Amino acid sequence: MKITVVGTGYVGLVTGACLAEMGNHVLCLDLDARKIEMLNAGGIPIHEPGLEEVVQRNAAAKRLEFTTDVDRAVAHGTLQFIAVGTPPDEDGSADLQYVVAAARAIGERMTDYKVVIDKSTVPVGTSDKVRAAIDAALAARGVTLEFAVVSNPEFLKEGAAVADFMRPDRVVIGADDERAILLMRSLYAPYVRNRDRVLVMDLKSAEFTKYAANSMLATRISFMNELSRVAEAVGADIELVRQGIGSDPRIGTQFLYAGCGYGGSCFPKDVKALIRSASEAGQELELLSAVESVNERQKQVLGDKIIARFGADLSGRRFALWGLAFKPGTDDMREAPSRVLIERLTAAGAEVTAYDPVAMAEARRAMPGQAGLRYADSAVAALEGADALVIVTEWKEFRSPDFDAIRSTLRTPLVFDGRNLFEPALMKQLGIEYHAIGRPSA
Ligand SMILES: NC(=O)c1ccc[n+]([C@@H]2O[C@H](COP(=O)([O-])OP(=O)(O)OC[C@H]3O[C@@H](n4cnc5c(N)ncnc54)[C@H](O)[C@@H]3O)[C@@H](O)[C@H]2O)c1
Numbered sequence: 001m002k003i004t005v006v007g008t009g010y011v012g013l014v015t016g017a018c019l020a021e022m023g024n025h026v027l028c029l030d031l032d033a034r035k036i037e038m039l040n041a042g043g044i045p046i047h048e049p050g051l052e053e054v055v056q057r058n059a060a061a062k063r064l065e066f067t068t069d070v071d072r073a074v075a076h077g078t079l080q081f082i083a084v085g086t087p088p089d090e091d092g093s094a095d096l097q098y099v100v101a102a103a104r105a106i107g108e109r110m111t112d113y114k115v116v117i118d119k120s121t122v123p124v125g126t127s128d129k130v131r132a133a134i135d136a137a138l139a140a141r142g143v144t145l146e147f148a149v150v151s152n153p154e155f156l157k158e159g160a161a162v163a164d165f166m167r168p169d170r171v172v173i174g175a176d177d178e179r180a181i182l183l184m185r186s187l188y189a190p191y192v193r194n195r196d197r198v199l200v201m202d203l204k205s206a207e208f209t210k211y212a213a214n215s216m217l218a219t220r221i222s223f224m225n226e227l228s229r230v231a232e233a234v235g236a237d238i239e240l241v242r243q244g245i246g247s248d249p250r251i252g253t254q255f256l257y258a259g260c261g262y263g264g265s266c267f268p269k270d271v272k273a274l275i276r277s278a279s280e281a282g283q284e285l286e287l288l289s290a291v292e293s294v295n296e297r298q299k300q301v302l303g304d305k306i307i308a309r310f311g312a313d314l315s316g317r318r319f320a321l322w323g324l325a326f327k328p329g330t331d332d333m334r335e336a337p338s339r340v341l342i343e344r345l346t347a348a349g350a351e352v353t354a355y356d357p358v359a360m361a362e363a364r365r366a367m368p369g370q371a372g373l374r375y376a377d378s379a380v381a382a383l384e385g386a387d388a389l390v391i392v393t394e395w396k397e398f399r400s401p402d403f404d405a406i407r408s409t410l411r412t413p414l415v416f417d418g419r420n421l422f423e424p425a426l427m428k429q430l431g432i433e434y435h436a437i438g439r440p441s442a
């Protein structure tokens with residue numbers, strides 16, 4: 001099929017590349033000329049395992065192309081995916097200006113039947129706004145053309161985005177147009193082993209499903225983070241509790257890891273947006289408001305532990321920080337807990353030497369000129385002259401480190417672990433003072 005993807009960010013690029021992988025002819029549009037230039041030169045603007053190969057293979061086969069030319073993009077695809085950003089407005093609601101602008105641009109140029117598919121995460125009712133924007137643009141041109149609006153939310157996780165797209169747990173299609181539903185079913189047929197995994201529903205339910213999924217996952221994390229505080233207070237171990245409850249299939253094992261708070265471009269934004277749109281509909285989401293405030297508090301937990309150990313004035317102290325990205329497998333720094341910690345420690349007078357296997361360039365862009373922050377070339381180099389090691393992102397290479405190097409390179413053998421990577425008993429044996437999340441200190 002001929003497909004246009006409007007917005008070549010994280011989701012747009014993965015969507016475009018994975019749709020081309022199945023033989024579709026995909027044209028990705030972005031208004032950011034530098035991004036498109038880079039992609040056309042064979043580069044890739046994000047770190048995402050496996051994506052570069054898929055992009056390069058399909059670009060070489062001319063099934064995947066990149067452009068800033070809006071006329072060409074609208075003319076190209078019968079299916080027009082909108083995958084632009086929906087950042088939070090000041091009041092937490094999703095800012096729909098990019099979605100509406102993309103829809104308007106399609107309406108201003110289309111000359112034949114189009115299926116306009118919203119892949120961005122958008123509040124319930126956005127499909128009506130997309131339809132209205134296209135209708136208005138067509139009316140302004142004085143033409144009548146058929147088109148369908150579809151909601152097709154994306155559930156991929158960063159760091160596993162290609163696998164998530166190629167083998168989705170489910171594909172949600174919100175639509176009320178039979179022709180569009182048939183096109184969407186056939187588009188996704190190669191990706192799902194079982195046709196029941198394609199869930200066709202009304203547009204509003206599809207839009208809502210995306211927020212409900214992210215809110216449920218965020219709720220599980222905040223629930224465990226809150227319990228981790230109780231575990232510390234009563235002398236229980238949240239890791240054992242996690243295994244104890246996760247073995248019940250009604251609960252399941254995933255998204256129960258206590259840590260230093262959830263970050264990323266989705267959970268914080270989407271939880272806020274659902275709270276906001278529910279409130280606009282006259283419904284207060286008490287549970288979800290608590291999920292958000294527990295997370296804000298959790299992002300302070302490592303800072304609290306460090307200040308409890310060293311005092312509020314950290315001048316003259318230096319901390320080694322392992323991990324900057326909001327999770328492993330990505331260089332994404334959006335809402336990363338590391339940012340909150342770095343700001344807190346440096347504001348208290350400390351110096352931070354950070355190391356991340358892939359996110360340091362992105363961190364430099366995200367925190368330009370951050371006073372008191374330096375970057376190290378390796379995990380061990382970050383330890384030099386530091387009073388303690390603080391672990392914020394659970395990259396695989398941090399899971400079995402050279403403990404001798406940790407002990408001998410730090411000024412004091414002291415580790416604050418925001419991701420519960422090590423066994424407290426082992427750390428005790430190794431003679432390393434160890435503070436984790438919801439676990440007995442060693
Ligand atoms: N990042 C994720 O893991 C993820 C997963 C699922 C869903 N989502 C949702 O997908 C949407 C996109 O997220 P993202 O992380 O890919 O965003 P992003 O910020 O990485 O990319 C958005 C891109 O859209 C471009 N753009 C904006 N307006 C445009 C226009 N009118 N025409 C063409 N290009 C335009 C921007 O230049 C940018 O490159 C959001 O709604 C997000 O919530 C994101």
Ligand SMILES: O=c1ccn([C@@H]2O[C@H](COP(=O)(O)OP(=O)(O)O[C@H]3O[C@H](CO)[C@@H](O)[C@H](O)[C@H]3O)[C@@H](O)[C@H]2O)c(=O)[nH]1
Nearest residue numbers: 154155156157158221255256257259262263264266326327
């Ligand atoms: O048990 C857990 C699981 C995750 N996290 C944290 O939660 C955040 C989000 O992690 P994850 O969900 O793996 O990453 P995202 O790439 O943000 O993916 C989420 O957000 C996307 C955008 O909407 C959705 O498409 C995905 O389904 C949804 O998992 C990260 O900071 C993780 O460290 C925890 O603290 N504990």
